[in-house]
């Protein structure tokens with residue numbers, strides 16, 4: 001008879017910055033999961049790897065005596081990363097009960113490490129830190145396939161010092177993110193301190209230590225979370241496959257209860273919640289997938305369903321039985337499909353592949369003080385582009401796509417609009433790009449605003465270039481400071497009106513504005529030469545008082561400031577308080 005479990009396997013997810021060793025660590029764990037170690041026998045197909053009680057005990061006991069193991073094993077989710085972590089939900093929050101944050105001990109915290117910490121904090125998921133690549137620390141004496149506790153005994157003083165320096169640096173950097181951490185073998189109270197386990201995923205050093213610390217934490221602090229009950233049977237669909245010959249299969253992490261062949265289940269589809277039946281259940285075994293009559297949580301399983309329905313990955317599977325009605329299951333499924341994102345009146349538009357990643361990017365945007373006006377699942381469509389391009393605020397005309405495509409007609413539509421589309425699959429670079437886009441657009445808008453207000457400028461009418469005396473006056477001018485623009489009003493040094501600039505011409509090229517220093521020909525309307533203005537005379541661009549005040553608060557070029565002072569002096573001949 002099969003033993004009755006009181007606890008289920010804790011579900012473990014691996015997170016961390018790219019290249020810090022997540023995949024290598026998971027490979028080690030997969031290697032460990034095989035009872036008789038034979039090369040090439042890693043046959044797991046469903047997205048999770050189980051470390052059974054026996055293997056856990058064997059691995060831990062080789063390095064640490066007298067550690068009682070109360071959990072029935074560990075279930076590792078095979079897809080690493082914080083995006084997978086956010087996409088895999090359970091009804092209580094994150095599917096993973098506990099996580100391993102992998103950090104290259106030589107590189108320290110990196111953007112995705114920080115994103116991972118943020119997300120783990122948001123989901124309140126406990127985690128341990130694998131300080132990886134300890135073999136790349138100087139003075140390393142080569143060893144492999146052993147615990148860290150053992151490996152460190154073989155190292156020289158210089159190595160131990162180098163490693164300690166890196167770990168101290170890691171501890172102090174983590175502290176700035178509110179994480180109080182220490183090397184696991186120096187911790188007295190695990191409820192207050194995050195454990196750092198030094199490892200080399202490449203040389204399989206420290207795997208026993210990782211398994212021991214994970215098990216210890218889980219059985220001490222997660223007992224409630226991992227208590228196995230049969231009242232409800234719940235799973236998270238992590239991958240949907242449509243196989244022509246057999247039908248639809250759902251790779252699922254079963255995290256509560258028991259599922260049997262023939263059970264009725266509720267799942268989420270693109271048309272809303274649906275009911276279907278379990279036609280067959282496949283589970284991992286050392287020899288590939290095998291059929292199973294019934295499965296108890298926690299387990300990675302492949303469920304073949306009886307209906308051809310478009311199930312959405314990342315959503316719940318709920319068994320319908322005497323404890324859970326169809327109505328209740330459907331309500332739960334509808335509720336969990338609503339993103340938990342703060343929507344503002346103004347802000348960016350976000351699209352992502354799945355609910356979890358949508359929330360993950362929304363969370364990071366929020367951290368970066370970028371508001372969101374719309375957040376939806378799916379590719380970027382033509383409709384999204386037209387919607388965004390008609391928004392009033394130019395700063396809202398941006399779409400951020402996370403792990404999605406821009407559909408062809410959307411690309412075409414976007415080409416003839418002024419909207420920004422930023423896509424990618426790394427959250428921090430997307431947030432970075434969005435910030436840059438917004439900064440540039442703000443700058444452009446500011447430039448545009450500036451181009452409409454007059455700049456304090458000074459010109460001289462060049463006596464040797466007089467082309468026309470009136471209607472309009474056409475003369476050569478020397479621009480001594482500032483920027484002269486078509487439409488500017490000119491004054492003389494007694495604040496008398498000296499005409500309006502009708503056009504500016506540099507050789508054959510007509511210009512809307514000219515920056516100092518320059519010599520150009522200029523048409524001036526509204527005045528007559530030798531009556532109102534004179535060859536050799538110095539003129540200024542007229543500045544309204546409110547503009548002068550505003551310009552004083554901006555950092556302007558020295559020459560322009562000097563001209564503004566001169567203009568102020570002219571104005572104060574008439575009004576001594578001008579510009580105060």
Ligand code: GDP
Nearest residue numbers: 017018019020021022023024133136200201202
């Ligand atoms: P991921 O992007 O976090 O999944 O990182 P990978 O597991 O793919 O590892 C990235 C690179 O680091 C690969 O070239 C690995 O061989 C290397 N690597 C992983 N773990 C270790 C380690 O413990 N020591 C050393 N020296 N290299 C490692």
